Amino acid sequence: MPLKTIKALILFLLIAQQVMAQQAADIKYKLTGTVKSAWGDRLQGVFLVFTPGASGVLTDKQGNFSLQLKEGTYEVTCQYIGMKPLKETIVVDANKQIDLMLLPHNFSLKEVEITTRPVTDVNSTRMGSSFVDQKLLTRMPKLLGEADVIRAVSALPGVVNAGEGTSGFMVRGGSADQNLVLMDDAPLFNANHLFGFYSVYNPDILKSFVLHRNAISARYGGRVSSILDVSLRDGNSEEMKYEIGVSPITAKFSMDGPIFKKATVLAAVRGAYPSYILKLFPNRNIKNSSGYFYDANLKFKYQVDEKNSLSFSGYYSADGFKFPYDTTYHWTNTLGTLKWSHLFSNTFTGTATLVKSNYKNEVEGIATGEEFKLNSGVDLTQVKLDFGYFGKENHQVDFGGEASLYKIKPGDLVPYGTSSLNRRTLNEEEGYEFIGFINDDFKVNDRLSLSLGLRYSHYAKVGPSETFLYAEGQPRSEQTITDTLFYGSGKTVQSYQGLEPRASIKYSLTANTSLKAGYSRTRQYIQVISNTASITPVDIWKLSNRYIKPQVADQFSLGYFHTHYENRYEFSWEVYYKKLYNQIDYKDGATILLNPALEAELLFGDGYAYGSEWMLTKSLGRLTGWISLTYSRSYRKIAGTTPEESINDGLSYPSNYDKPINLNIFADYHIWPKWKVTGNFTYTTGRPITAADSWYLYQDQRFANYVGRNQQRMPDYHRLDVALNREIIKRGKVEYSGGISVYNLYGRKNAYSTLYQHYYGSPPSAYKLAVIGAPIPSLNFNVKF
Structure with a gap:
């Protein structure tokens, strides 16, 4: 064989070997x-x-x-x-x-990691989300000895609360009812105890919670502002554990552990006895009030085999509160979630969930001659299917659907005793909502990742129902009703539908720095009709109908995220703009309660909100915590065809939730082994109010003359809370923990509302009502065995 041929053959074999090695x-x-x-x-x-x-x-x-x-x-x-x-x-x-x-952190170490958002924020497409785990929640300063999820949420960027001692929270310019509040996937229609001093979440059995403000996956929907997703922990699989906790007004007991092979249970009960504490408050109405609440959780999980598991999460709560002289309130929540999870393969999972949420409310009048009981409530039945597919490289695909049935009892007034009132009952409402969604998180390359999602919703309000028709060209009122349409059971009264696209993008500038942008459209078919800023037991839940169109929101956001020094420090900056459609406001002097022509008292328009959120977090070391600063504005515009159907002459005005400056500082300092001191400082601009600047007489009656809607403001709000926490001490199998907290350390008398008093010969004088105007110390103690 010629030498050239041999050399060529050797060269060919070397190249072929390299190609095969590269292919391998x-x-x-x-x-x-x-x-x-x-x-x-x-x-x-x-x-x-x-x-x-x-x-x-x-x-x-x-x-x-x-x-x-x-x-x-x-x-x-x-x-x-x-x-x-x-x-x-x-x-x-x-x-x-x-x-x-x-494994959990060893909290005996001096360096303890805490954070409000996962370190993965820099590397994922998620933005506008905040994560808090149970351990951090229980270390935060407490009101009357009880850690609270809703109060913790109010310390996060873009969130403001409705006022002292209220459960409502507003996110990025939205109202309180525009937040979907979940407990183990079950929606809550009233998430508070004692009118908002506590929430329904028992902190001892929480796993974690996530607040989604933007760039929400297409699997979430139903509200236009945010999703508060709260998860309870499963029972441990090692051995049965018991825990007892006491605070100034609550007593708690919980147990969790295995009950037989492959099955665990978590059970907890909690009760409150606040009446003696209420007598310490400076406000006379609160001092002479009384109340109670109790709740219970049960969570069961059974691992059928390697590919199948069943779980059940149940909750029940009951509240009672009595204001002096005239009114008592009672409300209950009943939740149930039954879930079956199946692993079809290593790359394909599925979950079927049945959800039940029932909220009942009773207001009882006890004044002589005006005795009555007013019953209302909401009932939701929901079926959900969720699937996850990971079979394609660099893709995580979630898809599924859900069907929901809403039944609303808007009001049934039943007089009794010596009452001169007449019985009045509003027709019940019923509606269906059907959802389909798909969401794909995928990685384009090492720097670029995308999340694209699409959600479709179809809603129908069905009979039995009656709908009023009003005279064209005239403001809606009971006097302009021209006809009534009657719909039989199951007949469609009104339907709406629409697509909800979601998109977010992450581009990594470095391994520790990224830019993100997001867009989301959300729809909401159920809303609260209330003239208060927070969620209360007397609120009216209302389904969309011929006149009340679904609320829609488009939100755009842009963010910068950076971690530094082994994730010891995290910094984020997000800006957003939100456009809201079909927003609801009220005519001056609107009558809301038990009004069969409620739509005649409502006004409809659009709104917009924008803001900038900064957050700096320190996650490691003896001193940890965060500083959160938000600048935001929220406006509404109601411009009808007549002055009666317009607000502020059709010009934009601040919404009830417009608080431009919101500053929160949380610090957690490890002073001695096992001892930590925490502090939380909050400052917000006062919320808008509609104030009177003069008075006038009409037919010998004195009336206030109010200037434009929401043109004045309450005093600014600020408060400092501190706590000293003793971390877990182990004595054999027994664990002890506890702490001392002082809520409102320097006794700030923050105004909850502003009232006006007229004195003859002088202009009207304003004075403020402070719910908590003094420092509130408390103790809490837990034993686990």
């Missing part, structure tokens, strides 16, 4: 797995990084992940709030499945 190196294998806690909980939102290559992936709601890697040896790093970072070495030489377990 390009072969990718599928790695799937599950991340759990030491108690067996599947952990959502765990961020895993595989090196070399810095490939990253997030676990889904079932704690599963999937990605494709080239053959080789990798080091995987897991990060999750409240858990020790995990590093393991994995050899990838075939398709395989792994299980990872994260």
Whole structure:
């Protein structure tokens, strides 16, 4: 064989060997797995990084992940709030499945990690979301010894509360009813105890909560402002544990653990006895009031086999409150969530969920000659199917649907005793909502990631029902009713539908810095009709109908995210603009309660909100915490065809929730082993009010003359809370913890409302009502065994 031919053959063989080696190196294998806690909980939102290559992936709601890697040896790093970072070495030489377990932090160490958002924010497309785990929540200063989710939410960027001692919170210029509040996937229609001093969430059994303000996945919907997703922990799988807790007005007991092989249970009860504490408040009405509440949770989980699990989460609460002399209030919440999760394959999961949420309210008048009972409520039945697919490289696809049935009892007034009132009953309302969604989180390259989603909703209000027709060209009122349309049971009264596109993008400037942008459209078919800023037991839930169109919001946002020095510091800056359609306001002097022609008292228009949110977080070291600053504005515009149907002459005016400056500072300092001191300072601009500047007489009656809607403001709000916490002490199998808190340390008399008093010969004088105008100290103590 000629020498040239031999050389050519050798060269060909070398090239072929290199090509085959390169092809072998390009072969990718599928790695799937599950991340759990030491108690067996599947952990959502765990961020895993595989090196070399810095490939990253997030676990889904079932704690599963999937990605494709080239053959080789990798080091995987897991990060999750409240858990020790995990590093393991994995050899990838075939398709395989792994299980990872994260252990809790050892809180005896001086460095304790806390944060309000996962460190994964820099690496994922998520923005406008804040995460708080149960351990951080219980260390925050408490009112009357009880940690509270809603109060903690109010310390996050873009969130303001409705006032002292209220449960309502407003997000990015929206109203309180524009927030979907969940407990283990079940919606709540009244999430407060004692008119808002506490929320319905028992802090001892919480796992975590996430507030989504923007760039919400298409799997969420139903409200136009935010989603508060609160999860309760599962029972531990090791041994039965019991916990007892006491505070100045509450006593609690909980237990969790295995009940038989593959099954765990979590049960908790809580009761309150606040009457003696209410007598310490300076306000006379509160001092002479009395109240109570109790609630109970039950959570059961059964691991049928490796691919199937069943879980049930149930909740019941009852509240009673009596104002002196005339009125008592009673309300109950009943929730149930039955869930079946199935693993079709390592890359395909599914969950079927049945949800029931029932809220009942009773207002009782006890004044002589005016005795009555007024009953109302909301009942929701919901079926949901959720699927997750991870079979395509760099993609995480969620899709599914849901069907909901709403039944609303708007009001039934039943007089009794010596009452001169007549019985009055409003017709019940019924409506259906059908949802379909798909959402794809995918990684384009090491720098660019996208999340694209589409949600479709169809809503129908059905009979039996009656709808009033009004004279054209005239303001709606009872006097302009011209006819009534009657609809039989199941007949469609009005229907609406629409698409809700969602999109967000992340571009990494460096490994620790990213830019994000997002857009979302949301729709809401159920709303509260109320002239108060917060959610109260007397509010009227109303379905969309011929005159009340669905609320719609378009939100655009842009953000900058940065972590520094091993995630010790995090900084985020987000700006947003939100356009709101079909917003509801009220005519001057509107009659809302038991009004069969309620739409005649309502006015409709649009709104817009914009703002900028800054947040700096320190997550490691003896001193941890955050500083959150928000500048935001919120406006409404009601411009009808007549002056009676317009507000502020058709010009824009501040909404009830417009608080331009919102500053929150939270600090957690490890002063001694096992002892930590925490503090929380809050400052907000006073909310808008409609104030009187003069008085006039009409037929010997004195009336206030009010200037334009929401043109004045309440005094600015600020408050400092502090707490000294003793972390867990172990004595064998018994664990002790407790703390001392002072709410409103320097006794600020923040105004809840402004009232006016007229004195002859002088202009009207304003004075403020302060619900809590003094420091409120408290103790809390927990024993676990």
